[in-house]
Amino acid sequence: MKHSKIASRLAGHETDGGETPPEVRFVRVPSIAERKLGSEYVAPMRLDPRILDQMQATIRSLESKYVETLSAQVSMLQVLAEPACKGDREAHDRLYAIAHDVRGLAGTFGFAMTGRFADSLCRYLEQGGHGKHDSTVIRFHVDAIRDTLESPGTDVTISTETLDALEKLIAANRESMRAAG
C-alpha cells in the first residue's frame, strides 16, 4: 500500500484534496530463461547461428509446398476479380482474404514482390467500404501478382516501377472520388 501511494505520488496523480490516488505499480518480471533454467541460466542469451540455420532450412523445406498453395491462390484471385469488381460481396471478401494471406506469407518464401503487390491490394481494399473500389485498380493488382509468379526473373526495378504506378493510380482514383463527392 505504501509503495502504491509513493508510486502514485511520483506518477503525479495524488492530489491535495484528499482524492484516492490511482494505483501505479512497477513489477519486475523474472525472465522466462531464469525461471526455467534456474542455476543453469547464464545471461545474456544470444542468437545461435546453428539454430537460425535450422529454422531457415525449415523454411526451405516448406517452399515447394507453398509455391503450390500460392499458385492456387493466385488462380483463385483471377477467378474472383471479375465478380468482386461487379459488386459480389462474397467474392470481394474472399479476394481480400486471399490477398491478405499472400501479403503475410509470400515474402517469407522468397516472393517479396508478390507479397508487396498483395499488400498494396489489401491496403487499397481496406480503404472505403464495399462497392467503393475501382475495378481497374483491383484487376491491375491481380495481374501484377500473377506476373510476379509467371515471370520470377523480372527485374526488381520494373516491378517497383509497376508498384509505384499502381500507387499513383490509387491516389488519382481517390482524388477523383473525392472530387465527385
Place this chain on the structure above:
Amino acid sequence: MLREVGVRGMAQSVFDKISVLVVDDSAYMRHLLHTLLQALNVSEIHLAINGEEAWELLNRHEPDIVITDAAMVPGDGFMFAKRLRSLRGRALGMIPIIMVSGHTDIASVERARDIGVTEFISKPISPRGLYERLLQVIDRPRPFVETPTYCGPDRRRRNAPYAGEDRRGAVALV
C-alpha cells in the same frame, strides 16, 4: 572435464522448456509458425484460429508466451491482448505477447503497444525476426507497469535523456 554442449547449445535448453500459444486465422501461417517453433525445439505448442479459441486455450494451458496475429474474426489479436492484460493481479496477465501483423502502419503499431503487446513482428516474418523477438521476451523482459489506463510492459525501451521528474527511478520495483 569439459561439459558436453548439445548441438543447439544454450538456447535449446530454454526452448525445450517453454510452451507457446499461436493464434492465427491463416492455416498456412499457423503451420509456418508451428514448424519454426518446432525447429527451435519448443516443447509445447498450442494452436488457435481466433481470439475466442485462444482465450480458452490460454486459460487451460497457461502458456509462457503468446504469438498472435492482429486481424482475425471473431475476436482479433488486439481484443485478445486487451482481454489478457485485463487479468490484473494474475501472473497469466503478464505473459509476453508477440503480435505478428501485416498491418505495419504506425497507428497499428502504437495501438498494439498501448494495449500492452510486448513485441511486434511485421509480416512477412523471417526466421531471424521471430528468433530475436523470442529471445527478447525470454531473456530480457521489461518491467511490467500497471496503471488505471495501461497494463503491460514498460513502453520506454531506451534510457533517453529526460528533463522531467524520473518517476521510474524513484519507484521501487516489486
